[in-house]
Amino acid sequence: MGSIMVPDLLAVAVRHELFHVVQQTVENDLLLLLVQVVLILGLSRIMGMLFARMRQPQVIGEMIAGIMLGPSLLGRLSHPTFNVLFPDSGIELLNTLSQLGVIFFLFLVGLEFEMELVRNRGRSTIFTALSSIAVPFVLGFGIGLWLVRAGWLPTEKRLPAALFIGASMSITAFPVLARILTERNLQKTKLGTAAIAAAAINDVAAWVILAFVVAVAHTAGSGRALRTVALSAAFAAAMFLLVRPFLRRLQAIYDRQGRLSQNVIAVLFLLILGCSWTTERIGIHAMFGAFLLGVVMPKGTDFVRHVTEKMEDFTVVFLLPIFFATTGLKTQLGLLNEPSLWLYTGLIVAAACVGKFGGAAAVARAFGSSWRESSAIGILMNTRGLVELVILTVGLQFGVITNEVFAMMVIMALITTFMTTPLLHWVYPARFLKAEEAGQPAAAAKPFTILVPVAAPKSAEPLLQIAGMLGGPEKDRRIYTLHLQRPVDRSEFRSGLREAQQAATDEALRTMLGHAKAHQIPVEPIAFVSRDVARDIGRVARGRQADLVLIGFHKPVFGRSILGGTVHRVLATVPTDVAVFVDRGFVGAQRVLVPYLGGRHDRLAMTLAGRFARNAMARVTVLHVTPPSRGQPPLNAKDAVDRVFNDPTQPLPVQMRVMESADPAGTVIDASRDFDLVVIGVAEEWGLASHLFGWRPERIAEGTPTSLLIARQYVHPQAPGGGTLPVDRDIELAAQTAGSD
Numbered sequence: 001m002g003s004i005m006v007p008d009l010l011a012v013a014v015r016h017e018l019f020h021v022v023q024q025t026v027e028n029d030l031l032l033l034l035v036q037v038v039l040i041l042g043l044s045r046i047m048g049m050l051f052a053r054m055r056q057p058q059v060i061g062e063m064i065a066g067i068m069l070g071p072s073l074l075g076r077l078s079h080p081t082f083n084v085l086f087p088d089s090g091i092e093l094l095n096t097l098s099q100l101g102v103i104f105f106l107f108l109v110g111l112e113f114e115m116e117l118v119r120n121r122g123r124s125t126i127f128t129a130l131s132s133i134a135v136p137f138v139l140g141f142g143i144g145l146w147l148v149r150a151g152w153l154p155t156e157k158r159l160p161a162a163l164f165i166g167a168s169m170s171i172t173a174f175p176v177l178a179r180i181l182t183e184r185n186l187q188k189t190k191l192g193t194a195a196i197a198a199a200a201i202n203d204v205a206a207w208v209i210l211a212f213v214v215a216v217a218h219t220a221g222s223g224r225a226l227r228t229v230a231l232s233a234a235f236a237a238a239m240f241l242l243v244r245p246f247l248r249r250l251q252a253i254y255d256r257q258g259r260l261s262q263n264v265i266a267v268l269f270l271l272i273l274g275c276s277w278t279t280e281r282i283g284i285h286a287m288f289g290a291f292l293l294g295v296v297m298p299k300g301t302d303f304v305r306h307v308t309e310k311m312e313d314f315t316v317v318f319l320l321p322i323f324f325a326t327t328g329l330k331t332q333l334g335l336l337n338e339p340s341l342w343l344y345t346g347l348i349v350a351a352a353c354v355g356k357f358g359g360a361a362a363v364a365r366a367f368g369s370s371w372r373e374s375s376a377i378g379i380l381m382n383t384r385g386l387v388e389l390v391i392l393t394v395g396l397q398f399g400v401i402t403n404e405v406f407a408m409m410v411i412m413a414l415i416t417t418f419m420t421t422p423l424l425h426w427v428y429p430a431r432f433l434k435a436e437e438a439g440q441p442a443a444a445a446k447p448f449t450i451l452v453p454v455a456a457p458k459s460a461e462p463l464l465q466i467a468g469m470l471g472g473p474e475k476d477r478r479i480y481t482l483h484l485q486r487p488v489d490r491s492e493f494r495s496g497l498r499e500a501q502q503a504a505t506d507e508a509l510r511t512m513l514g515h516a517k518a519h520q521i522p523v524e525p526i527a528f529v530s531r532d533v534a535r536d537i538g539r540v541a542r543g544r545q546a547d548l549v550l551i552g553f554h555k556p557v558f559g560r561s562i563l564g565g566t567v568h569r570v571l572a573t574v575p576t577d578v579a580v581f582v583d584r585g586f587v588g589a590q591r592v593l594v595p596y597l598g599g600r601h602d603r604l605a606m607t608l609a610g611r612f613a614r615n616a617m618a619r620v621t622v623l624h625v626t627p628p629s630r631g632q633p634p635l636n637a638k639d640a641v642d643r644v645f646n647d648p649t650q651p652l653p654v655q656m657r658v659m660e661s662a663d664p665a666g667t668v669i670d671a672s673r674d675f676d677l678v679v680i681g682v683a684e685e686w687g688l689a690s691h692l693f694g695w696r697p698e699r700i701a702e703g704t705p706t707s708l709l710i711a712r713q714y715v716h717p718q719a720p721g722g723g724t725l726p727v728d729r730d731i732e733l734a735a736q737t738a739g740s741d
Helices: 002-027 029-053 058-068 079-085 092-112 123-150 155-169 174-183 190-218 222-257 262-282 286-296 302-330 339-366 371-381 385-398 403-418 420-427 457-471 497-503 507-518 533-543 565-573 600-616 635-645 664-672 699-703 729-739
Strands: 448-453 477-485 524-529 548-552 577-582 591-596 619-626 655-660 677-681 707-712
Touching: 029 058, 029 079, 029 092, 029 302, 058 302, 058 385, 058 403, 092 262, 092 286, 092 302, 092 385, 123 155, 123 190, 123 339, 123 371, 155 190, 155 339, 155 385, 155 403, 174 190, 174 371, 174 385, 174 420, 190 222, 190 286, 190 371, 190 385, 222 262, 222 286, 222 302, 262 286, 262 302, 302 385, 302 403, 339 371, 339 403, 371 420, 385 403, 403 420, 448 457, 448 533, 457 477, 457 548, 457 577, 457 600, 477 533, 533 548, 533 565, 548 565, 565 577, 591 600, 591 664, 600 619, 600 677, 600 707, 619 664, 655 664, 664 677, 664 699, 699 707
Parallel strands: 448 477, 448 548, 477 524, 548 577, 591 619, 591 677, 619 655, 677 707
Antiparallel strands: 577 707
């Protein structure tokens, strides 16, 4: 009896203690806020990473995380839990933090915006941008009047409500649009430049329209509305005429000190809050003041870059998820409990898509763009992102839209943002970008072409040195240097345009170009932002018709394999021959050793060694290792050597050495000590195999004291007797997986 009662008593005690803890948490505002923030940040990170893996903007996952914590999901699954975690009396602090998040976020959006994008644009771009605003605005205005008549918008604010629906449909999320273009390396193409310029013009016009609509909604009577508009214009003029020169002085202080001091940051905070307070008092919402301050900041400087880095982590990682959560608390999908409401929702989504897509695509087509390019511009202009949520929250705050319409518009924002990337891939697939993928047309002639991806400055010089030796005389070779810069993981406000420009001036690329100039090696640099380095190396190699991809070795994060991580994916997916360089103090290739076992990768290694012999006067030794007591070497070894080195123009003869050994890898390691470079094929017999996560140390790669060039010959899938990549099963599996990306 006692043994049964003890667990029961313990369970009662535990429940009582948990209830006591929960009660204390709810009654203590600080404890409740801490619990709320932990839930919000944790779920936002998880959902953001999930959608990023789906090649969607991370902001979509964070928007959905906010809705999940609201009454639409958590409230339906467990109403008591929702009431405990987010009581009506316990969300005021969250609301305050979310408003601060909006203010600082709009400042960052303004920092990213450059007026140069809207200056001196052609008629086609201007009319495309204006049409992408006018058509959805008219459609939204009509739907707004219909919703007023149906009783779903306040009749006493008939005009402001209809204007607000039209304005909210006119928005294009410029940062999301530009980020999509930069990640596909389209920002310098005809399509990319047209879309970016049109979106920038759209942004300027849409913000002006929205400010006017908010002024009308926030005031009673046309007289006060005109007064608000006049004060707003005066404020904007003061920002450009007075505040902008002051910001240049702040930049001068930064340049003089060489760092961003806390005093300068404090002044910027005061300016952000002061401008926000001013526009709030004027009557057009605090966010406009912060946005305009960001717009007038000097652009393209280290000062702005450091200001962004100082503010973005706290704003994007901490404050914005709180804004998403408060938006989710206001999004009540359960209110859409009638078929007619879902009909209105579908109509809003359709009008938003038709207005943006049709308005932009039709005008672009009328000005001479192809249907494919026009459709791509229309798809890009239809993305709305986080900016739409900010605007909808303002409309709900001013009472011009109801909770039901707010839920409809949130659904529209999510759908239009989510559909942009897959539709763009469908309408404008990668095969249409080969000729302009890196901003230059592919070479018409067909010299021996080498693509040299460079990531680390220290590997730039030896890679270019090897490329020059392999390429041969200048007239017979073409060398491309490729630098891929990882994008920042904050896509909510950064367009990626500056990152794409910085990729072309990265230290690694500068080092290689400096070496090329010093040694008179002509190279053609390529640089852009990439989310998938291995895939983009393959795309550029295919577009440039590269004969060889020469890549440096960088130890993977996981595993001990040299041919692992990104190197493995390059070996698995790049549709041309690949050579991986392992630097052990490389200074030249006067003595080259080629271990040979007869495989196709060994034959590529021998071919590369032959190029060293012809172009750099290298002394080549072919080391053919046979098992003990096998006798004479097989004829294919001698035949392979003769085919490669039977060249009357070759200045130095090749030496062939045959050794019997039960330990081929150990034999190569011992023999390599007398050479400058070992050129070896990928083969299990050598202990060299490509694995994504290889934990077995590769004996030759780790034990050879001299530099290595590890060769992998590409075999076309349709070649007779050839597989995809005959290295090992891991490579074939990775190639199939990568092909589904």
